[in-house]
Amino acid sequence: MRCSLTVSSKRRILCVFPAYTPSFGTFSHAYPLMGGVKAFMPPQGLLVIAAYMPETWECRFIDENIKATTPEEFAWADAVFVSGMHIQEGQIHDIRRRAHAAGKVAVLGGPSVSGAPEKYPDFDYLHCGEIGDATDRLIAILDESCARPAAQVVLETKDRLGLSDFPAPAYEAVPLKRYLIGSLQFSSGCPYRCEFCDIPQLYGRQPRLKSPEQLCSELDAIVSQPGHPAVVYFVDDNFIGNRKATRDMLPVLVEWQKKNNYPLQFACEATLNMAKQPEILELMRQANFMTVFVGIETPEADALKGIDKTHNAAVPMYEAIETLNSYGLEVTSGIILGLDSDTDKSEQNLIDFIDKSAIPVLTINLLQALPKTPLWDRLEREGRLVHDASLESNVLFTRPHDTVVSSWRRAIAHAYTPERLFERFKHQCETTYPHRIKTPAAGKVTFTNLRRGLILGFNIITRVGLFSDYRKPFWKAAGYALKRGQIEAVFNMGFVAHHLIRFTREALRGEHNASFYAAKAAEAEAALERGFWANARRRFIPEREAA
Numbered sequence: 001m002r003c004s005l006t007v008s009s010k011r012r013i014l015c016v017f018p019a020y021t022p023s024f025g026t027f028s029h030a031y032p033l034m035g036g037v038k039a040f041m042p043p044q045g046l047l048v049i050a051a052y053m054p055e056t057w058e059c060r061f062i063d064e065n066i067k068a069t070t071p072e073e074f075a076w077a078d079a080v081f082v083s084g085m086h087i088q089e090g091q092i093h094d095i096r097r098r099a100h101a102a103g104k105v106a107v108l109g110g111p112s113v114s115g116a117p118e119k120y121p122d123f124d125y126l127h128c129g130e131i132g133d134a135t136d137r138l139i140a141i142l143d144e145s146c147a148r149p150a151a152q153v154v155l156e157t158k159d160r161l162g163l164s165d166f167p168a169p170a171y172e173a174v175p176l177k178r179y180l181i182g183s184l185q186f187s188s189g190c191p192y193r194c195e196f197c198d199i200p201q202l203y204g205r206q207p208r209l210k211s212p213e214q215l216c217s218e219l220d221a222i223v224s225q226p227g228h229p230a231v232v233y234f235v236d237d238n239f240i241g242n243r244k245a246t247r248d249m250l251p252v253l254v255e256w257q258k259k260n261n262y263p264l265q266f267a268c269e270a271t272l273n274m275a276k277q278p279e280i281l282e283l284m285r286q287a288n289f290m291t292v293f294v295g296i297e298t299p300e301a302d303a304l305k306g307i308d309k310t311h312n313a314a315v316p317m318y319e320a321i322e323t324l325n326s327y328g329l330e331v332t333s334g335i336i337l338g339l340d341s342d343t344d345k346s347e348q349n350l351i352d353f354i355d356k357s358a359i360p361v362l363t364i365n366l367l368q369a370l371p372k373t374p375l376w377d378r379l380e381r382e383g384r385l386v387h388d389a390s391l392e393s394n395v396l397f398t399r400p401h402d403t404v405v406s407s408w409r410r411a412i413a414h415a416y417t418p419e420r421l422f423e424r425f426k427h428q429c430e431t432t433y434p435h436r437i438k439t440p441a442a443g444k445v446t447f448t449n450l451r452r453g454l455i456l457g458f459n460i461i462t463r464v465g466l467f468s469d470y471r472k473p474f475w476k477a478a479g480y481a482l483k484r485g486q487i488e489a490v491f492n493m494g495f496v497a498h499h500l501i502r503f504t505r506e507a508l509r510g511e512h513n514a515s516f517y518a519a520k521a522a523e524a525e526a527a528l529e530r531g532f533w534a535n536a537r538r539r540f541i542p543e544r545e546a547a
């Protein structure tokens with residue numbers, strides 16, 4: 001639903017989403033292969049805010065991952081709304097600078113300001129927390145006046161809007177065809193309390209839910225846009241945070257797919273104990289889920305105790321991964337190096353895990369303390385928070401910083417050596433892809449999909465299959481997939497590997513930070529200097545990567 005306040009003024013709201021700093025999970029190197037794709041995923045939060053604005057207020061939406069905001073667009077606006085994560089901090093400040101230079105009031109909401117409002121002293125209004133009473137207060141203030149206040153005003157949501165009252169995100173305000181994948185939210189919050197994670201504090205431990213019917217109408221809106229992405233990612237913090245709700249929702253999703261000839265594939269993030277839920281897994285298979293991101297964090301079972309993530313050990317790790325694979329779900333894994341429990345053996349244990357699990361995509365990051373987490377509080381007590389932009393993390397590790405960073409470098413070099421990466425994809429051809437349901441061609445054979453497939457096929461054959469130095473391992477795995485009729489797998493491994501191999505080489509040259517959550521100062525500056533078009537070509541990550 002929209003805001004129910006009665007407003008007397010007409011306002012023009014310019015929503016601007018900052019460019020992302022590239023990471024393993026952004027797939028930015030894959031976009032040039034994909035004909036017209038410029039960005040990773042539509043930003044749910046700011047699209048919901050745009051949809052919530054009073055009906056008489058005009059909204060424009062700019063995702064600076066796709067295009068830079070022009071001076072004319074700033075001039076058009078009465079107020080500029082910005083949202084983003086910590087990793088976008090530099091870009092958030094830059095949008096604020098441009099808004100102020102145009103004489104506009106600047107408002108900041110979203111996860112970064114909600115976690116650390118002190119980072120943003122120069123914004124006029126801070127909207128902390130989710131959409132709710134603070135949003136209504138903000139609308140009332142702007143209805144009264146869009147002049148910049150004499151001092152910063154902080155508005156904090158005490159009373160959240162229920163997810164069942166959320167308006168559908170303003171998908172119509174963004175060109176969905178420019179995104180690699182679509183986004184959708186079913187629930188918010190997570191019942192667990194992993195030490196390093198800010199989700200429970202920001203979004204609560206009691207997952208709140210949309211109705212399955214809400215989801216279906218949002219899916220209708222997505223597929224009504226020509227050229228929409230073929231994959232939609234559930235941005236829920238933990239897809240099985242409320243198992244009963246997920247179990248009740250999935251049959252509705254299956255029906256929606258059947259009714260529409262399976263136009264979409266799905267992905268989500270969840271905890272590894274999902275392996276204990278065969279009913280949910282089978283329903284996910286029927287709904288055409290392809291990938292699940294799991295925060296495995298560490299292969300060392302004892303280390304899970306230290307970060308309060310013992311729920312990951314509910315099923316033996318390899319058994320759990322095999323179970324997910326047997327339902328056609330390719331696992332993507334988050335890994336953290338630099339935990340207090342790390343020893344001299346941790347690097348080798350991780351390398352063994354990468355090889356044995358055969359998970360193709362792993363986001364391997366150094367531990368980073370986020371505000372509003374138990375980890376932050378503990379490290380602050382222990383005097384182990386370091387604020388040095390030249391370092392790769394704000395954590396004073398128990399092992400020497402350089403040792404941890406060197407481990408990270410060796411681990412990513414091992415994981416993304418082309419031969420090993422394509423070997424892991426080959427393993428998926430055998431263990432995972434054959435378990436997926438066969439969907440009718442009718443839902444997929446559209447002019448846009450054919451065109452996209454031709455462009456992607458041409459680019460993969462030329463750029464990966466002919467001109468790359470990893471063409472041999474690519475063809476070895478591709479040949480294996482083709483023999484099994486897994487053409488989609490060839491496309492998928494081609495563009496994913498292309499990004500991962502190239503991004504790893506850049507990271508090993510020192511061009512990227514070892515922590516996903518904190519852009520190195522130099523990188524943030526470089527992002528600003530590159531200019532927005534150049535940034536839009538680089539790219540990003542899920543808005544709230546957790547689980």
Ligand code: SF4
Nearest residue numbers: 190192194197546547
């Ligand atoms: S890391 Fe995942 S499982 Fe742990 S609290 Fe965060 S969202 Fe929940």
